[in-house]
Amino acid sequence: MNHTPGPWSWNKNNWRGEEDLYYAYVAGDRYENEDGTQVSTGICRVEGNATSQRTTEANARLISAAPDLLAACERIAEFIDFPRSCNCDRCEAGRAIISAIAKAKREPNNAPTNQA
Numbered sequence: 616m617n618h619t620p621g622p623w624s625w626n627k628n629n630w631r632g633e634e635d636l637y638y639a640y641v642a643g644d645r646y647e648n649e650d651g652t653q654v655s656t657g658i659c660r661v662e663g664n665a666t667s668q669r670t671t672e673a674n675a676r677l678i679s680a681a682p683d684l685l686a687a688c689e690r691i692a693e694f695i696d697f698p699r700s701c702n703c704d705r706c707e708a709g710r711a712i713i714s715a716i717a718k719a720k721r722e723p724n725n726a727p728t729n730q731a
């Protein structure tokens with residue numbers, strides 16, 4: 616199953632357009648309703664509270680960047696070649712990218728390990 620296409624965005628306004636102190640909202644693709652109003656596909660409501668508003672917003676920013684980060688990782692993974700036997704920073708970074716892609720897509724982690 617594929618995720619809602621990017622780009623995603625986030626904001627502090629709930630579905631009524633009112634600013635919400637306690638939550639942040641992440642939304643996907645926008646489309647126009649039959650009555651001409653602009654609507655976004657809701658992705659999630661990020662929990663928070665008044666004392667951690669900055670953390671809530673940081674979490675919403677990170678979630679909204681997910682499709683962009685996944686696409687960037689997939690592009691990089693196409694170009695990175697990392698031998699299983701190598702422990703250099705570049706190869707470890709490549710394996711971390713493959714692992715992150717697998718986490719996002721729930722695919723088995725096929726990242727080569729250092730074990731022969």
Ligand SMILES: [Zn+2]
Pocket residue numbers: 697698701702703704705706707
């Ligand atoms: Zn290497």
